[in-house]
Amino acid sequence: MKPSWFSIAKRPKWIAVLLAMLVVAAGFAGLAQWQLERTFNTVGIAEAELPEVPIEELVVPAQPPRQDALDRLVEFEATVDYSDLYIVSNRKQFLDPELIPGYWLIANSYLEFENQPQSLTLALGFSEDLVEMQSVANSLAGSQSESVNIIGYLEPTEAPGILDGNVVSSLSLAQLVNLYFDEPTPHLPSFVIVQQGPIPSELDRIKIDILDERVEINWLTAFYAIEWIIFALFALYFWFRLVSDERMREIEALADLD
Amino acid sequence: MPKIPASRLPQIRSTLKLFKVSSYITGIFLILLMITWGIRRLPFLGYDLWLLGPNGFITLESYGFEGSGLPLDGYNLTVIILIVHGWLYVLYLFADFRMWTLLRWSIWRFMLIALGGIVPLLSFWTEARYAKVAKQEIEEIERAASSDL
Known part of the structure; x- marks a missing residue:
């Protein structure tokens, strides 16, 4: 009588082989899991949630702003x-x-930046209403200030816009330095949105949409993950094939006896 | 060993061709990979091979710490060789798997051939040895088929 496939598969030897193949498949599945973890990267939220650092660590005067410094919280003293x-x-x-x-x-x-005087534009507060904003600006104009501790988000300059009275249509540092100074004066390459510090009481703290999360897919590791899953399935197929081969051999041995 | 029907011969022959070609490709890419790995990781080196970068058509660019020294323009040939080898190795494994299935070889032979994509120069040896074995087996199948007539 021909041995059935199952009668061979349930012998201790082939169950041991199955267990070994399951271990191999589990290892491959673990590698697939690892590659999948590397495939989906959440970006955007990480920078803004980092604790504040001294501004000197992220800003280099007279250099383009570092991309990884933007949306980071910085701390400094300024007047x-x-x-x-x-x-x-x-x-x-x-x-x-x-x-x-x-x-x-x-x-x-x-501010004093690495023992050199520097200027830095600050975004102090938000209002929906231009009339209210103008009255706040008028009441603050010319008031004296002492050096205060400030924490805020480092942000990139924008393209120059249109100036109408004291209202500009964009925040361009290149444009603003020409409004501030008659003499050439250094300004740091970024500006800061104040989160803690001299925010006028009539205005709201500025909240911008930098906590926008997005998921980046790394296709290279995605394909590697698929590859490892296929390898894991093949490990199980190999067991099936080995049992089938064993059965073939036994059937042939029986045929030779006849 | 179970008899392999002569009707499988065309399939076996084309798979043998794929096996031989993919053995050479895998072997060559593995050597390229060892060289590029060496110039990136060996002491006093630390370069990546760079295509169409700012300094020429193919140049060596300083790898730096975790790739921090690499230029922004162009293509990293060191990484491309890694990726291409990875996928051509899958093709090689497929050829190995087909040979193993069609000629009903042992699992250990399958694994030894599979190692050819990991151990430098091994694939040249496995190709020389097992292509010869496969040819003999093909001849045996042919002989068995003609004696059956």
């Missing part, structure tokens, strides 16, 4: 110059999930 106040239009306040259109109040500030 706000309330004689250089401007209002920026086309701003969006992020009130999850809505974006409210409005205005920013910005001011120049002075």
Whole structure:
């Protein structure tokens, strides 16, 4: 009588082989899991959630801003110059999930950066209403300030816009330095959105949509993950094939006896 | 060993061709990979092979810490060789698997041939040895088929 496939598969030897193949398949599945973990990267939220660092660690004067420094929290001491106040239009306040259109109040500030005097533009606060913003700007104009501790997000400059009175349509540092200074004066390559510090009490703290998460897919590791899954399935197929071969051999041995 | 029907012969012959070609490709890419790995990781070196970068058509670029020294433009040949080898090795494994299935070889021979894509120069030896074995087996199948007539 021909031995059935199952009668061979359930012998201790072939069950041991099955267990060995399952271990191999589990190893391959583990590698697939590892590659999958590397496939989906959540980006965007990480930078903004890092703790604040001294501004000197992320900014180099007279150099283009570092990409990985943007949206990071920085800390420094600066004196706000309330004689250089401007209002920026086309701003969006992020009130999850809505974006409210409005205005920013910005001011120049002075700080000691690596023992050199530098200027740095600060975005102080948000208001939906231009009339309210103008009255805040008027009441603050020319007021004296002492050096204060500031924490805020480091942000990149924008393209120059249109100046109408004290309202600019974009936050361009190249444009602003020409409004602030008559003499050539250094300015740091980025500006800062103040989160803790001299935020006027009439204005809201600025919230921008930098906590936008997105998932990046690494296709290279995605394909490797698929590859390991196929290898794991093959490990099981090999067991099936080995048992089948054993059965063939036994059937042939029986045929030879006949 | 169970008899292999002569009707399988065309399939076996084309698989043998694939096995021989993929053995050479895998062997060559493995040597390329050892060389590029060496110039990246060996002491006093630390370069990646770079295609169409700022400094010429094919150049050596300083790898730096975890790739921090590499240029922004062009293509990293060191990484491309790694990826291409990875996929051509899968093709080689497939050829190995087909040979093993069609000629009903042992699992150990399958594994030894599979190692050819991991151990440098081994694939040249396995190709020389097992292509010869396969040819003999093909002849045996032919002989058995003609004696059956």
